[in-house]
Amino acid sequence: MYNLEDINIINTKNIYYNLSVSRLIEEIIRRNEGILVDNGAININTGKYTGRSPKDKFIVDEPEVHNEIWWENNEAISIENFEKLYNRVTAYLQNRDLFIFDGFVGADPSYRLPIRLINEYAYQNLFGHQLFIRPTDEELKTHKAEFTIITVPGFNTIPGLDGVNSEAFIVISFTKKIIIIGSTQYAGEIKKSVFSVMNYLMVKHGIMPMHCSANVGKDKDTALFFGLSGTGKTTLSADSERFLIGDDEHGWSDNGIFNFEGGCYAKCINLSKEKEPQIWNAIKFGTILENVVYDDNTRKLDYSSKAITENTRAAYPIDYIPGAVLSGIGGHPKTIVFLTADAFGVLPPISRLSKEQAMYYFISGYTSKLAGTERGITIPEATFSACFAAPFLPLHPMVYAKLLGEKIDKYNSKVYLINTGWSGGPYGIGKRIDLAYTRSMVSAALRGDLNNVKYIKDPVFNLSIPKSCPNVPYEILNPINTWKDKEAYNLQAKNLARKFFENINSYNIIPEEIKNAGPKA
Incomplete structure (x- = not known):
């Protein structure tokens, strides 16, 4: 057998x-x-390795x-x-x-x-x-x-x-x-x-494999969410107004979107019932937790503790999420969202991307590492992961970027870059963009509310910034407006643009039209 x-x-x-x-x-x-904890989940201590070992x-x-x-x-x-x-x-x-x-x-x-x-x-x-x-x-x-x-x-x-x-x-x-x-x-x-x-x-x-989450609205409009760890991919795709197709890995064929998996693998550090109710309620009998701290007597979980690792995880089948699309299949995406958590505080909270810009920012796969999250990091660091998935790419990033560009062209998908990071200054001076505002920006993009508003061009990052967005204060949309020291903003923006420039030029065979769609170094 x-x-x-x-x-x-x-x-x-x-x-x-x-x-x-x-x-x-x-x-x-x-x-x-492992041991059973008070909500019925099984909790495992994975020992020395509490995360992937890419080397x-x-x-x-x-x-x-x-x-x-x-x-x-x-x-x-x-x-x-x-x-x-x-x-x-x-x-x-x-x-x-x-x-x-x-x-x-x-x-x-x-x-x-x-x-x-x-x-x-x-x-x-x-x-x-x-x-x-x-x-x-x-x-x-x-x-x-x-x-x-x-x-x-x-x-x-x-x-x-x-x-x-x-x-x-x-x-x-x-x-x-x-x-x-x-x-x-x-x-x-x-x-x-x-x-x-x-x-x-x-x-x-000819299928585009993607490290992204996907959901669908009541009108059958499919959306994709790309983003590295800590950018909010799982949180923002787990929307009570929409239906989850999958939280991490998908393919895009001529038939539409399909989930590679039958379950979810969510980070649960600082998990709260108020902010992430779907994930909170999915942690029950049949769910596997990794390295979550618990009280040995009561078996109550402490999601806020990093005593073992910050990379605490919960694995559960997708049917633990109410209303999930159990077929794992959706239509061609109407909207694609790239998520980044910019700790330098200079990227706009939301901007619209052309096809070439989408390919550029897809190849870049940018976010920030924060001080204290890894040994040796004392100030925020820019990090780039090609196609938001570099450790998992057997082929050159341009192979995947070319497929993305072809799909965007063929199915007329709208692409947005959303910054879930800092505003008004870098990490330590500014503050994290309010999750409620981010949710409003995502909702506006998905509804098409940003299709006909006026845009301004960011002079450094070459991005199109909407001048208005429902339920979001207009003054935060252009990041320079939130900084008291405009010169400090300009210096920080140019420094980050230079990092983008150096990263994209580290790859060979990137066409000039894609390079030119990025920031002006």
Whole structure:
């Protein structure tokens, strides 16, 4: 039934196949992998690794893919080292219990990828069950995996022997169609390695793979939200007036938008019932929490605590969100929103983008890192992640930007850049733009309220700023108006523009018309 011998996994102990949520939770507790907290969720401490480990991610340098991969962004591992490591992993799995989940990635049946997840830990199998698309009983009878993901958190590498950088590893072989992940319990590695695979495979079909959330309105108008961690992507797409298609990974085909996943993976640091009620209510029985601090006696959660990590997470199936689009499919997007949290306080709260500007800011993938969020950061730092997804891009950013431009042209999508960061000064002087104002700007963009208003051109960033927006004070729309010291604003704006200029010029093969659409350095 399992055909594990085909991938050199032999002499196992018990095989637990596509267990129910309740059975998996029983196994998690029985094996001391996690604890139940007061709202019914299961809470896991992932140990040393509380987030992704990008320097430990590899693509096998195989002849079939060598000339396609964006090697400046991806670390190679030789076929020989991969095979040695893989053989050690399969030897490690002998005489161990294994948890298997067979399911799918991609809600559109025309393009979905059948996958198999093989786990040493029940917790990671539950994660896959909740995050990927669960098969029906009939689909399970004929399921044949086209990609296999194997996780071995308890396995210890020998970096010198195995050809890796540390004890952790995430290795993708596109020709063997296998992913191996070891020495890390952090479940996000499973999700994002599969996303990396989709970012390679979907392009072959002319599909735009996207690191974005998507929702749809009552009038069937689909919207996309791109943004790096901390910009508000999950919060702003979880709108009680709209219906969630998915919170993180999607494809855009000639049929429309489709979710890659069957669940959500939300950050829950400082989570509150008032500001994010949908996420708050989704944390219940069947939800997996990672590294959330709790009271050992009452089992009450403390979402405000960063004692373990700021990257606390909640994983739950999408049907835990009221009104979610369970098909995972939507129409062509009417509106696309790029989110950034500009800690320098100089980007407009909202601006409209041309197709070329959309491609420029998409390739840039800008946001800010704040002082204290990472070791060594004492002042805000500009950070750029190509296509809002650099760690997960096997191919050059221009491949994805070209697809985006073609889709915008073909389906006449409107694109906006929304700054959820600071106004009136940089972080430490200004203040974060009020969430209520941001929501009003998003709503105005989605309703089409900004289609016919007057715009002014930002002289530094080359952006079109609306002169008015419903339910937003007009004086905050142009960021220079919120600064007391106009010279300080101009200096800060030019400094950030120069960072954009340096970043875009770090890439080769970016056409001049796209470069010219960006800030004036």
